[in-house]
Amino acid sequence: MTLHNESHISLSIISILDADNQITGYGFFIDPHGLAITCYHLISNLQNIRIRDYYGHEYDAVINKYYSSHRNDIAVIHIQKDTPYFLYFSHLAEIIIEVTEPVLSPGKTTWEFEDLRIDKCDYLLQTTGMHGLPVLEKDKLNVWGIKISDRYSRVLPLKNPNSTGQFGLLREYLSNTYSLRQYLRRNGEVRTIFNLQVLTAINNLIDKGIYLPEYYCSRDEETKIHTFIHSAGHLKFIIGDNGVGKTSLLAHAATLSISSGYVLFFSAWQFELRPHGLRGEIKRLLQQKLTDHPQETITIDDLMHTACNSIYNNQCIIFIDGLNEISNQFAGKFNSWIKHSIGWAKNTNIKLIITSTTPFYKHPGIRMGSFNVKETKEAFLLYNLPEKFKTISRLSHPLVIRLLHDISSQAISAVPDDYPLVATYIQRKCASIARLTNIPSNTIYDLLILLASHSENHWLSYDIYQHILKDHPDLVPILIQENLFFLSNNGIRIIFPWIGEFLTGESFDLHLPWDQLNPTQRKGLPWLIAKHSFLKQDVTHVMQQLLSSIVNNHPEKEKAVDILINTIQHLSHPDKHYTTIETFTLHEQNGFFLPQEVGPLVFHSHLSYPNQLKLIKIALSTETMSPHFIHFYFSCHIYDPQNLFLEPIAPFSTKQALHRYLEIQRDKTIDTIMQWLYDYDGVSDLPMINVIACIILHQFYCYGKTRKTSFNVRDKLFVNINKQDNTHLSPIIKEICSLIVASNPEFEYDFYKYCAELESHINILRRKSNYHFYIKWLPPVMLDIIRNTKTFDKLLSGITWLIRVPEYTEEMLHQTLILLKENKLNCRNCETLLSCINMEEYFDIIVPELISFIKNGENRHSREMCIGMLFTLKNNEEHNLVLIQHLALLMDEVPELDRKLTQQFVAALVKVPYHSKAYPVLNALIPKLLLKDLHIWYPIMKHLCREETCPYTLFDKLNWIRWAFNNLELRPLCTLTILLLNTKVMKDEDQIIALIKPVILRTLESSDQFYDAVLKKCKKKNLAIFYDILNDEDFKKFK
Structure with missing residues (x-):
C-alpha cells in the first residue's frame, strides 16, 4: 500500500470514547460531511457519544437511526465537521480474497497495515481485534468490511445490503456519489438521485413507524419478488389485508434491489393522479428530489430517459406501496389512470411492483397472508414475545404482534382480545401526547374519535383536520409526529386502518341498523360489535340482523358480508355466536365468502380451537375432486411439495390454515382429522370429507412431515374400528383402503391395464367428476387385481391395506399365512399380521399357523418377530391362557429360540394378574426354567x-x-x-x-x-x- 493511501486511511479513522474519556473502540468516516460508521455495541450504552479524530480533537456525535442496526452491529454516526479524508465504497461486485487492515502495535501511536486473506466461509481473520476498524480491499481506499468482534476477530462484509439491513441503502448511495472511477461519474450522479429518492421514501416510512427494519423478519414472498425482478415480466401485484406486512416487505425488497438496477419507491398516497398517469407522477416526484439535491449536469429529462430506457441488467424497478390508499378526491379518475399507467409501463423496460389490499386491472399477483410458522418464530424472537403465546393461532398476524410489542407484551399474562389490544395501544398513545401538550388524554381520545368519524376511507381534508383541532392547535403537528396521521399534498390520512376503524366504531351507537350507516361507520361497526362483546353485552340481534340481510339477499349483501367477516375476526367470546357463524359459512359457500377464505378468518379469530376446526371442515367439505386427482394425491411417489393437498393455490387459504394447525398443534389436529375420517352415517354415499381426511393423514406421513414422530398413517388408520360395534364404518374402510392401493405406484400398470380391458366409459368416468361411481366401482377391482398379481412385493403391499377391510380380512389373512409358510416374509412384512391376531373371529385361524411357523420356519428373524407379535398379551383372558400354554410347549420344543421365548415369558409374568387362569401355568414353569442355561435363568431371577x-x-x-x-x-x-x-x-x-x-x-x-x-x-x-x-x-x- 502506498504511503499516500496509508496516510489517507489513518486520517479517516476515529476513536470512540467511553464515559471516562478512554478509547473503547474505533470507527471511520464514510463521506466528506462528518458521516462515520462504527460498531453498534460500542455506543449502545453511552449517554453521550464522543469521538476523537486523528489530530486528537474531540467532537460530539449523534446516531443516525435510519441506517444503524443492533441486529447487525452497525452504527452510523454524524459529527458537525467537514471530513475530507474518508473511505470509499466500491459498487463493483468483485470477489475480494486479499484485504488490508490497520493495526495499532503496542506502545505505538501510528497505524500499521497488514495484508490478510479472507476465510470465505465465516469471514474470520487471524487478526489482533480492535472492533470498529475498517477492513479494506488490498492497495485501495475501498472499504470491504468492519471488525465487529475482538474475541473472534470477525468481520462483517459491507457489500451485501441483506447482511447489513438499511445500511445497504446508504452504502449504495455513497458508492454512486463518491465513486473513485471517473468514467462512472455521470452514471453515479443519476443513480444518486434515484437512491436519494429511495432513501427518503423508506426513511419517511421509518419516521412514521410503518416500517421497522430492526423488527423485519424474512418472508417467503421475497423469493417471488426476486424471481420477478430477474424475469421478463413487467408488472407484479402483492395483495393482502391491512396489517399483514406488505409495506415492510416492499421496503425490504427495495433495499435489496438497489444493486440490481435503478430503483424508485413511492407511497401511493403521494400521487395526485395527473393526466399523464404514472409517468407524470414519477416525473413530478423526481423533479422535487432534483430540486432538493441539484446535480451539475443532470436534468429531469435525463432521469426520465434513464427510467424508461434502461437496459436489462440495469432496468428500472419501481415499487409502489398502497395503491388502495390513493386519496378519495381522485376516485373518479382512478380506473382510467391505473389502466393508462400499466399500459405505459408495459411499453418500457420498467418493472412495477405494487401492493394493495385488492387486485387491480385483473392482473394476477402474489397473495400475502400472515406469518407462517417459521416467520412467526422469528417474529417472536425479534419482538421478544413470551414463549407461552406461541400456540395462539391469531398471533401469526403481523399487526397483532406489533401491537402486543408496543403495549409491553412481556408484562401481560394473557393475550388480550383485539378490542382491548387496540384500545390499550390508543390509550397509551393519548397518554404520551398528553404529557407533551398538557391536554387531558380523554380529550385527545375524543378528538381522535371525531377525526376518524369525519374521515372518508381514512382520509380527511387539511381544513377539516384543522377545524376539529382548532381549540387545541398544538395537536395539529403532534398527532402527525406521533404517527397517528400522516400529511400529504392530498390531505391527512390515518396511518393504520385498524386504528381508524376502531375509532370510528366509538363514534355511534349499536342500535342503528347497519344499512342506515354511512360507509365510514360501516367500517367501524365490527369494532363497535367487538366492544360490546368484550364487555359481555348481548350482540346477538346485530349478528342476526347481518345474517338475515345476507340470507335474504339484501341489495347491499356484499357489504353485509364484509362487515360480518370483520366482526367475526375481532369478536370477543365468538363461540356464543357459533351457530350464526356456521350458518353464514354454509350459506355463503357459493357466494361472497368462498370456502378458501374460511381458514384465514377462523385462524385469526377468537373462536375456540374445536370450533375453528369445525368451520374448516365445513369449508373443505365443499371440495370437489375427480377420481384422477384423488388418485394423484394418494400417490406417495410424487415428492414435489406443490402436489400436497394442503398446498393451496393462494397463500394462506383454508388448506394452508389447516396445515399451520398441523404444525403448531400437531397431535390435537391429527386427532380432529381422524374424527373427520370416521364421520359417516353408513347410509348415504361416502362424503368427500372422509377421503380428504385420509389424503391429509396419508400425505402428512408419506411426505416426511412426521419422520421424527411415531405417527404412521397405516398403523393409526381405522385404529378404533374393532373396539366397538362400528359396522357402519365398513364402507369407509373398504373404499379408502382401495383408493390407497389403487394409487400405489406398484399397481399403476395393473390398474390401467384392468381399466383398458373394461368398457371405455369406465375409464372415462374415472378421470371425470363421477366420484361416487368410481369409489363404489373401485374396491372389487382392486381385490381382483390383488388376487391375480404374481409379484410378491405388490401382493404384500396390497395385503397391507386390504387386510384392514373387514370383509376382506379373512382372505388376506390366509394369503399372508401362505406367504409365511413359504418363508417369503421378513421381520417388516410380519407386521401385517399384527392388527389381526387379537380379533375374536380370526384368533383360532392365525394362532395355530403362527405356532407351526415358529416351530418349523426357516427364517429365524421372522420367527422371532412372530413370537413378539403372538405373545403380546391383551385383555382377553381365554386367549391369554391359550397363548401361555403354547408358550410353555415352545420353550421345550424350540430351544434355538429360547432367548426370545424367555423374554416373552418374563413379560407375561409382569402382565398376567394373579387371579387369572394363565397365572398358574406361568408360575409352574419357573422352577423348570431356573434349572436351564444362563440366558434363561438370569432374566427370571431378575423378575423374582x-x-x-x-x-x-x-x-x-x-x-x-x-x-x-x-x-x-x-x-x-x-x-x-x-x-x-x-x-x-x-x-x-x-x-x-x-x-x-x-x-x-x-x-x-x-x-x-x-x-x-x-x-x-x-x-x-x-x-x-x-x-x-x-x-x-x-x-x-x-x-
Whole structure:
C-alpha cells in the first residue's frame, strides 16, 4: 500500500470514547460531511457519544437511526465537521480474497497495515481485534468490511445490503456519489438521485413507524419478488389485508434491489393522479428530489430517459406501496389512470411492483397472508414475545404482534382480545401526547374519535383536520409526529386502518341498523360489535340482523358480508355466536365468502380451537375432486411439495390454515382429522370429507412431515374400528383402503391395464367428476387385481391395506399365512399380521399357523418377530391362557429360540394378574426354567427379585427364591445373592443372611473375592447386613 493511501486511511479513522474519556473502540468516516460508521455495541450504552479524530480533537456525535442496526452491529454516526479524508465504497461486485487492515502495535501511536486473506466461509481473520476498524480491499481506499468482534476477530462484509439491513441503502448511495472511477461519474450522479429518492421514501416510512427494519423478519414472498425482478415480466401485484406486512416487505425488497438496477419507491398516497398517469407522477416526484439535491449536469429529462430506457441488467424497478390508499378526491379518475399507467409501463423496460389490499386491472399477483410458522418464530424472537403465546393461532398476524410489542407484551399474562389490544395501544398513545401538550388524554381520545368519524376511507381534508383541532392547535403537528396521521399534498390520512376503524366504531351507537350507516361507520361497526362483546353485552340481534340481510339477499349483501367477516375476526367470546357463524359459512359457500377464505378468518379469530376446526371442515367439505386427482394425491411417489393437498393455490387459504394447525398443534389436529375420517352415517354415499381426511393423514406421513414422530398413517388408520360395534364404518374402510392401493405406484400398470380391458366409459368416468361411481366401482377391482398379481412385493403391499377391510380380512389373512409358510416374509412384512391376531373371529385361524411357523420356519428373524407379535398379551383372558400354554410347549420344543421365548415369558409374568387362569401355568414353569442355561435363568431371577405390590404374587416370588437357594448350583446362586441384596423384594434381614450365608461360605473355600463383592454391595444397600456379615465368626475363620 502506498504511503499516500496509508496516510489517507489513518486520517479517516476515529476513536470512540467511553464515559471516562478512554478509547473503547474505533470507527471511520464514510463521506466528506462528518458521516462515520462504527460498531453498534460500542455506543449502545453511552449517554453521550464522543469521538476523537486523528489530530486528537474531540467532537460530539449523534446516531443516525435510519441506517444503524443492533441486529447487525452497525452504527452510523454524524459529527458537525467537514471530513475530507474518508473511505470509499466500491459498487463493483468483485470477489475480494486479499484485504488490508490497520493495526495499532503496542506502545505505538501510528497505524500499521497488514495484508490478510479472507476465510470465505465465516469471514474470520487471524487478526489482533480492535472492533470498529475498517477492513479494506488490498492497495485501495475501498472499504470491504468492519471488525465487529475482538474475541473472534470477525468481520462483517459491507457489500451485501441483506447482511447489513438499511445500511445497504446508504452504502449504495455513497458508492454512486463518491465513486473513485471517473468514467462512472455521470452514471453515479443519476443513480444518486434515484437512491436519494429511495432513501427518503423508506426513511419517511421509518419516521412514521410503518416500517421497522430492526423488527423485519424474512418472508417467503421475497423469493417471488426476486424471481420477478430477474424475469421478463413487467408488472407484479402483492395483495393482502391491512396489517399483514406488505409495506415492510416492499421496503425490504427495495433495499435489496438497489444493486440490481435503478430503483424508485413511492407511497401511493403521494400521487395526485395527473393526466399523464404514472409517468407524470414519477416525473413530478423526481423533479422535487432534483430540486432538493441539484446535480451539475443532470436534468429531469435525463432521469426520465434513464427510467424508461434502461437496459436489462440495469432496468428500472419501481415499487409502489398502497395503491388502495390513493386519496378519495381522485376516485373518479382512478380506473382510467391505473389502466393508462400499466399500459405505459408495459411499453418500457420498467418493472412495477405494487401492493394493495385488492387486485387491480385483473392482473394476477402474489397473495400475502400472515406469518407462517417459521416467520412467526422469528417474529417472536425479534419482538421478544413470551414463549407461552406461541400456540395462539391469531398471533401469526403481523399487526397483532406489533401491537402486543408496543403495549409491553412481556408484562401481560394473557393475550388480550383485539378490542382491548387496540384500545390499550390508543390509550397509551393519548397518554404520551398528553404529557407533551398538557391536554387531558380523554380529550385527545375524543378528538381522535371525531377525526376518524369525519374521515372518508381514512382520509380527511387539511381544513377539516384543522377545524376539529382548532381549540387545541398544538395537536395539529403532534398527532402527525406521533404517527397517528400522516400529511400529504392530498390531505391527512390515518396511518393504520385498524386504528381508524376502531375509532370510528366509538363514534355511534349499536342500535342503528347497519344499512342506515354511512360507509365510514360501516367500517367501524365490527369494532363497535367487538366492544360490546368484550364487555359481555348481548350482540346477538346485530349478528342476526347481518345474517338475515345476507340470507335474504339484501341489495347491499356484499357489504353485509364484509362487515360480518370483520366482526367475526375481532369478536370477543365468538363461540356464543357459533351457530350464526356456521350458518353464514354454509350459506355463503357459493357466494361472497368462498370456502378458501374460511381458514384465514377462523385462524385469526377468537373462536375456540374445536370450533375453528369445525368451520374448516365445513369449508373443505365443499371440495370437489375427480377420481384422477384423488388418485394423484394418494400417490406417495410424487415428492414435489406443490402436489400436497394442503398446498393451496393462494397463500394462506383454508388448506394452508389447516396445515399451520398441523404444525403448531400437531397431535390435537391429527386427532380432529381422524374424527373427520370416521364421520359417516353408513347410509348415504361416502362424503368427500372422509377421503380428504385420509389424503391429509396419508400425505402428512408419506411426505416426511412426521419422520421424527411415531405417527404412521397405516398403523393409526381405522385404529378404533374393532373396539366397538362400528359396522357402519365398513364402507369407509373398504373404499379408502382401495383408493390407497389403487394409487400405489406398484399397481399403476395393473390398474390401467384392468381399466383398458373394461368398457371405455369406465375409464372415462374415472378421470371425470363421477366420484361416487368410481369409489363404489373401485374396491372389487382392486381385490381382483390383488388376487391375480404374481409379484410378491405388490401382493404384500396390497395385503397391507386390504387386510384392514373387514370383509376382506379373512382372505388376506390366509394369503399372508401362505406367504409365511413359504418363508417369503421378513421381520417388516410380519407386521401385517399384527392388527389381526387379537380379533375374536380370526384368533383360532392365525394362532395355530403362527405356532407351526415358529416351530418349523426357516427364517429365524421372522420367527422371532412372530413370537413378539403372538405373545403380546391383551385383555382377553381365554386367549391369554391359550397363548401361555403354547408358550410353555415352545420353550421345550424350540430351544434355538429360547432367548426370545424367555423374554416373552418374563413379560407375561409382569402382565398376567394373579387371579387369572394363565397365572398358574406361568408360575409352574419357573422352577423348570431356573434349572436351564444362563440366558434363561438370569432374566427370571431378575423378575423374582423385583419389588412386588401384590401380596399373593410376592408370596410366590419369595417361595421360588427360597427354592432356588436350596436347589441351584453355586454360579446361579452367587448371581441370585447379588440380585437379592440389590433389591427390596425380601424385607427380613435375618432371612436374607440365612439364605446367602451358605453360598458365601462355599465360595470362601476357594477365594474371598465373592465375599468382598457381597460386602461392597451391602455397604451401599444395607448397612445392617454389612456389619452382620463383617462380624460373623464363621466368616472370620476364612479371613
